[in-house]
Amino acid sequence: MKKSFILIVLFLVYYRWFGQNPLSAGDWSFHFPEEVAKFFMLPSSWRVAFGGGLGGNGVFLAGLETYFLTTARQFYQITGLSWAVSERIFWYIPFLLVGTYSSVSLVRTILPYLTLWYLTPVIFLTNSYIVLITGGGQMGIAMAYAIAPLVLAKFITLFDHPTVSRGIMTGLALSLMVLFDPRIAYVLMIGVLLWGLVSRPKPTFIFAIPFILAGLLHAFWLLPLVVFRVNPMDSMGSAYNSIAAVRFFSFADFSHTLALLHPNWPENLFGKIYFLQPEFLIIPIVAFSALLSKKISRALISVAGLGLLGIFLAKGANDPGGGIYLWLFSHVPGFNVFRDPTKFYLLIALSYSILIPAALERVGKKKMLLGIVFVLFWLVTVRQAVTGQLGGTFTHHAIPTEYEVLKDLISQPEYFRTFWVPRWQRYGFSSYMHPAVDAAAVLDTGSPSAILNWLDSKEGMEALSRWSVKYVILPYDSQGEIFLEDRKYSGSQKGEFETVLDANRFLVKKQIPGLTANMSAYETGQYYDHLRLEENAAALSWDMISPVRYRVSISGLSKPDQIIFSESYDSYWLLTIEDKTYRSEKANNGINSFSIPAVGTANGTLEYLPQRYVWIGLGISIVTICCATIIIWNQRKYR
Incomplete structure (x- = not known):
């Protein structure tokens, strides 16, 4: 009954995922079968999509990319089914299943006799923060978020009963989390540290096993990262690693984080911050009422501490205490990856998903009725998801036929690039032999006039030739993401681009059967080989x-x-x-x-050169997983 209840609530929020169209939106891309069939499945230190499409060192993403490319290609080769099926099987459905199992494991570990345990996965998987993260296609973050409760549960068990096998199992869970997003793992480790300080377990070398194991399992990208001193933040520029960037990206204020309300809820428009919605204030009141009992367990104190820490950090540079976050960003190793402080919402979600069921458990005897009433209230807070009003992956998008036509044009045997003005569009075909170059990214400007003037210059044409660009593409903005004025699609802006490109003295507009007026393709006069x-x-x-x-x-x-x-x-x-x-x-x-x-x-x-160290690290990773498996097998065999 309770398991069915969880499934029903999850379906009410995420039912829009269960369709046939691809879920491409936000940061989540789409891939044609011709791309998937050529995916390189082994860890790679060079990413052709970096550098605006000219390539760059991407070793720090080797773990996530390997899972992404390997599952997609293997699935396609075995079944021949489309990307729309693959993305659901390996990303969206696992997020729900793993998140449910993971959060239930946590509540069973902390409060094993809790009757309302089934509220934990509901709160953890359907709050405004994670709904917008998945709606924006940030599935690496989402998968790490889903695994986080299981990792925390493993660490809690390890603190209470330290054994080598538990240390290894905790390390394996942590390694899986790091695979999807090391930043979310970092956030959770702050929570684990806090838990350890409150619970004060007896120090033992076993507590180091999870971290050593995770490091060895990820040696295939950590080794080249360390040897070549690759700093991912430096490669992304000041927009990602400066104090000014932290101030800008601190969208949530104290009231938003306290209420577990994503600052962009519900439209998820970048930079558009909404006023606090009063119904969300009930959430922290209910959560922290769990501490009003005369006898409070140390576990509940630790859980509440996680929430308070998350509330403070998730608001970033905003008051109160915004200067502390800025100091942490500048001085604590690894903290500079959190220019977007909302990653710390994880700690709030973990805390509230335990505190709220614990608080409601003490209210009365009709616990099932109380649980249903709370879930109805909870669904009211995320009603835009239930009623189908959210965008992103919660909106069905068909692949425009224009991109099918363009894909057939680009799929030629020789090497060349396409140059997308002003930006690459999510359905644009891009492969190892035909990379797509994003004009705004490679020129480091969002100014339409700057891009168009550069294209109409001899210097611009020389650069395109040397970059092996054969076609310049003015995309069909089918989802209204590129040609924007005041965050809304502007057809006139697109028309201005087309007028200028048509008059460009170096480009020839190509007439392609099947390509409508929504999109234009221009051929450059000359391009060099790779x-x-x-x-x-x-x-x-x-x-x-x-x-x-x-x-x-x-x-x-x-x-x-x-x-x-x-x-x-x-x-x-x-x-x-x-x-x-x-x-x-x-x-x-x-x-x-x-x-x-x-x-x-x-x-x-x-x-x-860094790839040589990827292979060495991969050997270390394989030996490590084999040794860990043997140790666990032997310990269980002779238990």
Whole structure:
């Protein structure tokens, strides 16, 4: 009965996910079968989508990306089913199932005799914060969030009964959480630290096992990250790692965090903060009433502490005590990844999902009726989800036929890029052989006039040629996300772009059967190959083995030359020809070049050096998981 109750409530909130159309919205992308079939399934230190589409070091995302690419490709190869099916099976449905199991495990661990335990997954999985996170397609965060209660439950059990096997199981759960989002794992570890300070377990080396195990299991990306001193925040610029950025992204105030109310609820429009809705004030009142008993367990004190800590941190730089958050951001290692403080809503959700059932348990004898009444109130707070008024993944979107036509145009055997003005659109075809370049990202400007003026200059056309751009695309903004004025779609703005591009002296508008007036494609006059000789004095051919390794063949090079490689410059790209290695130098337009002598006819390889450490780390990870499995097996066998 209670399990059915949970399923019914989850369905009332998330029923819009159970359809046939892809759920692409916000940060969640869409992929054609032609893309999925070519996904590189092993961990990679280079991401072709970084750098605005010119590539960049993405080793810090190797864990999440490997799960994403491997599950999608394997599923497609085995079943032939579309991306719309795959994303539900490996992301959206697991979020609900894992989140339910995980949150129930936590409440059973902390309050094993609680009658209203079934309210915990309801509160944890249907609050305004996580509903908007999933609605915005942030499924890496969502999956880590779903696993968090299980990890906390494992740590609580480990504190109470420390054994090697429990330490290993806790480490495995933590490793899975880190796979999806290390930032959310960081947030939870702050909560674990607080729990340890309150519960004061006897110190033992066993408490280090989860962290050592998680580090070894993620050695495939941690090792190159450390060896090459990759700082993900530095690569993203001041918009991500400055004090000014923290102040800007501190959208929630104290009243929002106290009420477990996402500041962008319900429209989820970036930067649009809503007034506090009074019904949400009932939530903290009910939650903290659990502390009004004469006898309060240490566990409930710890749970309340998690909530108070989350309430304080999730408001970021806002008062009261905003300066403390800014100090933490500047001085505490790892804290600078939280330019968006709302990640700390996790601690509030964990706390309230335990405190509220505990508080209601003490009210009266008719607990089932009380639980139903509370759930009805809870559904009122998230009524926009129940009534189908939310956007993002809660709105069905069909794939526009224009993007099917464009995909067929782009799917040509030779290598080239497409240049999307002003931004890449979520249904735009992009692959290893035909990467999409986002104009606003690669030019680091959101100014329409700056982008259009650059395109109408000789410097701009030279850059497009060197970046291997064959087509410039003016997208069909089918979901009203690109051409915006005052957060609303503007057809006139799109028309202005088209007028200027039509008059561009360097571009030729291409007439494509099936491509409607919603979208325009322009062909550049000339584009260079991905790998080429600068002076073009000899023949060069190449083959992509993976995004981090290429096979290169040169024929008849009788004088020194430069090999130009049209990925974002990185000094760790190495070219090896006839046992001699050449390190990349920065060429015009921010790409790579390799100065080579007259080698005549020769073969070589081009590889990204950090990948070598990815393979070493992957070996460490495989050995670690094998050893952990053997230890657990033996301990259970002889128990």
